[in-house]
Amino acid sequence: MERVFKIAIAIIGITMLVNFLFIVGFGVYKTFHGFDVLLRDGAPGKPGLEIVESLDLFLVALVFLILGAGFMKLFYPEMREFKSLKWPWLKIDNFNQLKELVWNAFLLTLLITFGTQVLRASGSFQWTFLIIPVSVLLFALSARVLRH
Structure with a gap:
């Protein structure tokens, strides 16, 4: 049964790393598309929106x-590929450190998503724009409470 869990974790970890590569590729595409819009249409084409979306x-x-x-560092600590990762921001020794790192990245992603929506809105704002900033505030407060 332990072997089944190890295989499942490996599939999850590898799938997430493949998703990382795919999304980076799409982000590079959006960046170049934003510069293309800037060169062709200028500022009226809203190239900044494409770049912020990237x-x-x-x-x-x-x-x-x-x-x-x-996941790979936590569940496969003996693998030399992941053991040799010495990135200071990816120092993960337990699940709580992983959770805190993901939580902070998630909050930053929500803030950028909010900025993208504001740029896309071009004009009047509705009350629904407050959902993301209020949720970021609540998430940040709950993270602070959980730390103390």
Whole structure:
């Protein structure tokens, strides 16, 4: 049964790392598309929106990288590929460290998503725009309460 769980964790971790690569590729595409819009249409084509959306994609990719590499480091500590990862921001020795790192990346991703929605709105704002910033505030407060 332990072997089945190990295989399941490996599939999950590898799938997250593949998702990371796919989303990074799509973010690069959106970045170049934003520069293409800038060169063809200028500022009226809203190239900044494309570039901010690519930033949002890169942050989502970062969440997948953290989860994929974190799972592999936690459940396969003997693998030299993941044992040799010495990134200071990816120092994960237990599940709580992984959870806190993902939580912070998730909050940052939500803030960038909110910024993207504000840029896309071009004009009047509705009350529904407050959902994301209020949820970020509540998530941040709950994270602070859980730490203390």
